[in-house]
Amino acid sequence: MFYVSVLxxxxxxxxxxxxxxxxxxxxxxxxxxxxxxEKIGKLNNTTVLNINGKLNITDVQSGEDFFNVQTNTPSSxxxxxLDEEGNWSYFVDVDNHDISTLAKxxxxxxxxxxxxxxxxxxxxxxxxxxxDRDALMGFIAISEVVLKSDGVDQGADAYTLIENVFAKGSxxxxxxxxxxxQGVLHIIEDTDTTVGSHFVFLxxxxxxxxxxxxxxxxxxxxxxxxxxxxxxxxxxxDETFQYSWKFKVSSExxxxxxxxxxxxxxxxxxxxxxxxxxDDQPIITLSGAQKNSTGNQLQVRYSAGFDESGxxxxxxxxxxxxxxxxxxxxxxxxxxxxxxxxxxxxAMTLTRLSDKQEIFNIHEQNIxxxxxxxxxxxxxxxxxxYRSIVETDSLRADEEQVRFADFSIKxxxxxxx
Numbered sequence: 001m002f003y004v005s006v007l008x009x010x011x012x013x014x015x016x017x018x019x020x021x022x023x024x025x026x027x028x029x030x031x032x033x034x035x036x037x038e039k040i041g042k043l044n045n046t047t048v049l050n051i052n053g054k055l056n057i058t059d060v061q062s063g064e065d066f067f068n069v070q071t072n073t074p075s076s077x078x079x080x081x082l083d084e085e086g087n088w089s090y091f092v093d094v095d096n097h098d099i100s101t102l103a104k105x106x107x108x109x110x111x112x113x114x115x116x117x118x119x120x121x122x123x124x125x126x127x128x129x130x131x132d133r134d135a136l137m138g139f140i141a142i143s144e145v146v147l148k149s150d151g152v153d154q155g156a157d158a159y160t161l162i163e164n165v166f167a168k169g170s171x172x173x174x175x176x177x178x179x180x181x182q183g184v185l186h187i188i189e190d191t192d193t194t195v196g197s198h199f200v201f202l203x204x205x206x207x208x209x210x211x212x213x214x215x216x217x218x219x220x221x222x223x224x225x226x227x228x229x230x231x232x233x234x235x236x237x238d239e240t241f242q243y244s245w246k247f248k249v250s251s252e253x254x255x256x257x258x259x260x261x262x263x264x265x266x267x268x269x270x271x272x273x274x275x276x277x278x279d280d281q282p283i284i285t286l287s288g289a290q291k292n293s294t295g296n297q298l299q300v301r302y303s304a305g306f307d308e309s310g311x312x313x314x315x316x317x318x319x320x321x322x323x324x325x326x327x328x329x330x331x332x333x334x335x336x337x338x339x340x341x342x343x344x345x346x347a348m349t350l351t352r353l354s355d356k357q358e359i360f361n362i363h364e365q366n367i368x369x370x371x372x373x374x375x376x377x378x379x380x381x382x383x384x385x386y387r388s389i390v391e392t393d394s395l396r397a398d399e400e401q402v403r404f405a406d407f408s409i410k411x412x413x414x415x416x417x
Contacts, residue, residue: 030061030118031059031060031061032059032118032119032120033057033058033059033064033065033116033118033120034057034058034059034120035055035056035057035114035116035120035122036055036056036057037053037054037055037056037086038053038054038055049091049092049094050089050090050091050092051089051090051126052087052088052089053087053088053089053090053124054086054087054088055067055082055086055087055088055114055122056086057086057116059116059118061118064116064117064118065116066084066085066116066117067082067083067084067085067086067114067115067116067117068082068084068114068115068116068117069082069083069084070082070088070114073112074093075090075110075111075112075126076108076110076111077092077093077096077098077099077108077110077126077128078090078091078092078093078096078110078126079091079093080112080124082114088114088124090110090112090124090126092128097356097357097358098356099128100358100361101351101356101358102128102129102130103130104130104131104132104133105129105130106129106130107127107128107129107130108127108128109125109126109127109128110125110126110127110128111123111124111125111126112124112125112126133335134242134410134412137337137347138414138415139240139242139337139410139412139413139414139415140412140413140414140415141242141410141411141412142410142411142412142413143232143410143411143412144232144408144409144410144411145165145230145232145233145408145409145410146165146406146407146408146409147161147162147165147166147407147408148161148197148405148406148407149161149189149190149191149197149198149199149405150189150197151189151191151196151197152189152190152191152197157189158185158187158188158189158199159171159173159185159187162187162223165407166223166224166225166226166229166230166233167226167228167229167230168228169226169228170223170224170225170226170228170229171187171222171223172211172220172221172222172223172224172384173185173186173187173221173222174186174204174207174208174209174219174220174221177209177211177212178212179209179212179214180208180209180211180212181204181207181208181209184202184204184207185202186201186202186203186208186221187199187200187201187202187221187223188200188202190403194331194353194354195246195331195353195405195406196405197405198246198403198404198405198406199403199404199405200401200402200403200404201221201384201385201401201402201403201404202221202399202400202401203219203221203385203387203399203400203401203402204399204400205219205389205392205395205396205397205400206397208220208221217388217389217390218386218387218388218389218390219385219386219387219389220384220385220386221384221385221386222264222382222383222384222385222386223382223383223384224266224380224381224382224383225380225381225382225409226268226380227268227378229380232409232411233380233381233409234378234379234380235338235340235378235379235380235411236340236372236375236377236378237340237341237370237372237375237377238339238340238341239339239340239411240337240338240339240340240345240411240412240413240414241336241337241338241340241409241410241411241412242335242336242337242338242408242409242410242412243263243334243335243336243338243381243407243408243409243410244333244334244335244336244406244407244408245263245333245334245383245404245405245406245407245408246331246332246333246334246353246404246405246406247262247331247332247334247383247402247403247404247405248329248330248331248332248402248403249262249288249327249328249329249402249403250328250329250400250401251325251328251329252396252398253288253328253396253400253401253402254394254395254396254400255288255289255290255296255324255394256289256290256387256388256389256390256391256394256395257289257290257291257292257391257394258289258387258388258390258391259285259287259289259386259387259388260287260288260289260385260386260387260388261282261285261286261287261385261386261387262286262287262288262383262384262385262402263284263285263286263334263381263382263383264282264284264285264286264381264382264386265282265283265284265285265336265338265379265380265381265382266282266283266379266380266381266382267282267283267370267371267372267377267378267379268372268377268378268379268380269371269372269373269377270373270374270376270377280306281303281305281306281316282301282303282382283302283303283305283369283371283379284300284301284302284303284336284338284346284348285299285300285301286298286299286300286334286348286350287299287300287301288324290394294321295323295324295325296323296324296325297321297322297323297324298320298321298322298323298324298326298327298350298359299318299320299321299322300318300319300320300348300360300362301316301317301318301319302316302317302318302319302346302364302367303316304316304317304368305368305371319346319348319362319364320360320362322359322360326352326357326359327350327352327359330352330353330354331352331353331354331403331405332350332351332352332353332359333350333351333353334348334349334350335347335348335349335350335351336348338369338379339369339414340369340370340379341369341370342368342369342370343366343367343368344366344367344368344369344370345363345364345365345366345367345369346362346363346364346367346369347362347363347364348360348361348362349361349362381409383404383407384402384404385400385402
């Protein structure tokens with residue numbers, strides 16, 4: 001939803017040259033046109049992002065009370081039209097990066113200059129306010145679950161905060177399992193000037209394992225929604241959810257050619273029936289990977305699941321591959337909207353906070369987002385560090401840190417529009 005306000009300010013201008021005096025001739029100074037009109041206009045619309053207005057013009061010189069016409073003139077954030085009688089319209093450029101990433105309540109100002117035929121000018125100042133992203137995407141929220149850090153040495157500890165939201169058993173950190181890397185907290189809290197209080201997830205190449213499975217080819221430090229979590233965090237068949245959070249990775253964090261997942265959407269298929277794809281592979285991951293030809297990549301991976309015999313369908317693919325360095329040492333914000341159906345929808349944007357640069361924007365329609373077999377099955381989110389350690393030499397022995405902040409899970413419905 002956008003709110004647009006318009007302020008008209010006429011600028012004194014002249015339609016001809018100043019009076020020139022000579023010994024023989026005196027030409028009278030020409031009066032400029034007077035431009036007035038609607039001083040304030042507002043638009044409250046979530047689909048047609050335009051506004052119309054009317055300028056008035058008077059001029060003591062006969063035949064000069066008209067405007068120079070403008071047709072779809074590009075401005076900073078839109079397109080402007082003006083006819084000779086002063087009727088004008090402005091259309092927001094929905095493909096403009098600054099418009100598409102404008103957060104709720106943020107403002108942008110666009111100034112358009114109009115000119116009378118005698119040269120008198122006026123400015124139209126258009127203020128664009130960021131509206132509700134949910135409304136723009138046709139999403140109507142029913143519930144929201146939020147997880148936030150409350151600061152270092154303040155309030156509850158990180159583990160308590162997480163379990164208060166997702167239930168006991170929702171933390172899969174190495175120190176939670178006997179025989180794993182106990183005695184070291186793997187999720188702590190910190191603060192900075194960009195996002196304030198946040199969580200820090202830790203990983204140790206030579207010490208951490210995958211839950212209670214003993215030494216293996218991977219290690220895990222994640223939090224999750226699961227069957228003991230509130231229903232408002234679990235996506236059942238045909239439901240639509242939004243997930244948002246912020247995270248930051250260091251440029252020193254090293255990747256392998258296998259996988260390093262920082263977010264997963266996982267299915268829970270209680271029966272393990274392969275008829276609808278099973279749940280061994282995550283449906284979606286946000287991952288980092290080492291690519292010899294192109295350097296490190298940030299990837300969004302999609303798994304199409306298994307066929308009825310339990311074999312891969314061969315339809316897995318990366319929805320996006322982009323330069324890993326675009327996000328290192330920077331806080332980024334991630335937004336996901338998914339409809340969990342056989343012919344579902346998946347949207348994901350990642351925006352760098354320092355300059356509001358949109359790193360990628362994914363919109364997939366008619367994508368299979370459902371792996372369930374019974375009405376008890378669901379999809380759920382996971383965040384943290386889950387990585388392969390097969391290529392040990394590619395990883396640092398030093399402690400790795402990945403920072404997360406402001407987790408939100410919204411359950412909702414889609415409007416009929």
